[in-house]
Structure formats: C-alpha cells, structure tokens
Amino acid sequence: MYFVVPNICIKRWKIRKKFWDALFRGQRYYDADQKTRDMADEKCKLFRNHIWGEQGICDALKKLKNEDYGKDLELALFQFYVNPLPMELQHLKEIESFRKKEKAIGIPIIINDENFFSKSDGARYHFLKQSILEKLDLLAEVVKKRKLDTNMELLKADTSKVLDTDVKR
Secondary structure, X not given: OEEXXXXXXXXXXXXXXXXXXEEEEEOOOOOOOHHHHHHHHHHHHHHHHHHHOOOOXXXXXXXXXXXXXXXXXXXXXXXEEEOOOHHHHHHOOOOOOOEOOOOEEEEEEEEOHHXXXXXXHHHHHHHHHHHHHHHHHHHHHHHHHHOOOEOHXXXXXXXXXXXXXXXXX
C-alpha cells in the first residue's frame, strides 16, 4: 500500500501494486494556542497508529491486490479527514468520480471526536471497518454505473475477512 501524507509522497502512484491506498489529512491549528495544537497533534498520532501502527489496518489491507478483482479499477484511495474544517466538509463528496486515466477513485472518510476519538480502542477499529465497508457499497454503485470490470462482491468479502482476521481487536 502506498500512502500520501501532507506534502510528502512516499511512493509514486505509477509504480503501485496494491489495491488500497490512504491519504491522511490532519487538521492543523496554526492560530490556536499551544495546548490546542498539542491536543490536535496527539489526536493525529492516535489516528495514524490505527492506520499505520503495529496493529493498524494498513497491513491487513496490503494483502488485497487489484489484479484479483478485475482490470478497470487499480486504486481505491481512502482519504481520511481528521477533524476537518466546516469549509472542507462543504466540498467533500461521499465518493469522488472515477479517474479513468489513473484507474482510481477517491473515497473520503471523516474522522472526528464523535465517531472516533471519544470511542474505546475496539470501537475505533469497528468504526474504521464499518466505514470502509459502507464506502465499498458506494464504490459498488460507481463500478456498476460505469460498467467497470471489478468484482465488488469478492472485494467486499475479502476486505471484511482481512479486517476481521488480521486486525486483532
């Protein structure tokens, strides 16, 4: 899995081999006091640990390869928005348009205090799993509408399976 984090591209999209990718955008509070900035940084670290940490979902999702599900969709880019600004929320779609040239689609997931940070560790992983599976339903609609060669039933089943078996929570 290849990740794009703010201002840093870890690997270029052209050489990807995995199906899943993730984009992480943590909200920065430049005009806030130091205590607020420290709290925001802690939340971002906590969230990153659930994605890329030792028990994160990233390693489980790395097992899914795009060639196992068809030839038209190569990359599902999960875009995690941590505590997004209201202005950002206004411009987010439930799912982005299919990018034919890249064979990719962006899938935003909102992370905030209500759905993530106020929950227990197990509930956080449950939220991430449920969010990903719900977004796969939206992706299935796009795949069907665009008549893409992608086996969404198998993809959803495999995603659920690896998240259940490989993420120990």
